[in-house]
Amino acid sequence: MKLQVFIHVTTILLWHFMDYATAFPYPATCGNRPLASHEFGSRIVGGKDALPGTWPWLVSIQQPIDEETFIHMCGGSILNTRWILTAAHCLKDQANYVYSWRLVFGGNQLSTFGPEMQICGISKKIVHENYDSRTECNDIALLSVDRPISYNKHIQPACLPRKTSDVTLMTDCYIAGWGVLEEEATEPSDILQEARVEMISNKRCNSTAWYNGAVGIYNLCAGYDAGGIDSCQGDSGGPLMCKEPKAKIFSVVGLTSWGSGCAQARSPGIYTSTQYFLNWILDKIEYNPTNKKHEDMISSHLG
DSSP: OHHHHHHHHHHHHHHHHHHHHTTOOSOSOTTOOTTOOSOOOOOOBTOEEOOTTSSTTEEEEEEESSSSOEEEEEEEEEOSSSEEEEOGGGGTTOGGGGGGOEEEESOSBTTSOOTTOEEEOEEEEEEOTTOBTTTTBTOOEEEEESSOOOOBTTBOOOBOOOTTOOGGGOOEEEEEEOOOSSTTOOSOOSBOEEEEEEEEOHHHHTSTTTTTTOOOTTEEEEEOTTOSOBOOTTOTTOEEEEEOTTOSSOEEEEEEEEOSSSSBTTBOEEEEETTTTHHHHHHHTTOOOSSHHHHHHHHHHHO
16 A cells, blocks of 8 residues: 555656656756846836846736737746646636637747747636635636647746745745736736835735735735835736745745735735645646645645
8 A cells, every 4th residue: 555655656746847847958946047137126017127038937818809919918827837827817707718818938028929939728727716706815726728838948937935935024026027017007018027026914914004904814915115116907817926035046926916006005916825825726736745745845846
């Protein structure tokens, strides 16, 4: 019996490693950023143009507006060669229309399609079973691609935070996306935007003058007391990325979920905590840990 369990666990771990290693000429780890500069601007609304390859797990989720034209709608993050992580509200009321959408990988300026970019369709969607569109509770979803993603210098899988990490103490945090550059705008940004943000405690975010108790334990709060820098429409589903002190690798700790306006004072962005939903993610992408040791190994590899 023990031998059967060992073989089963070993097989799952080997499948998991091979999935990350598929068509992957660089070290088979998450969070790899071959083209990223180590210097960032201090400032998406209030952000700046990201350099190509800076955030290689970013995905542009696009919907068709006619037979040949697509427009960016939401962001996402690459988990492995088969799965994309995004927000459930991006798929709200879309029924089967989602299967006419496309996923763009390796992009920076979306109007210019370079050889480093890839396009896939969607073969499966999984929205959290308890997603509530009224409160944005459990605002998390997964999309499966219709063919495996191939990694290159512009396309890499994201890390997720370890279960043991204290995400609230992370100090080096960024958001990125192709959302509108100001609250009243209607067109998404053509060039990927990035901005540095600060983690804000849920207690502070839930205070009377802020969100007055609307932020759940499954959420993270990030931005600035005075506003000025924030995610906005079109950034939904995209990542909040942080590093632990002295760490070299960013983890996707949150998914852009909701907020009051964009970049307003005492109204920072609210993000779905990926750490809170780690077991849900692992279960849905069929890793199905058989024990705590196995689960910790997978979580460690992801983040």
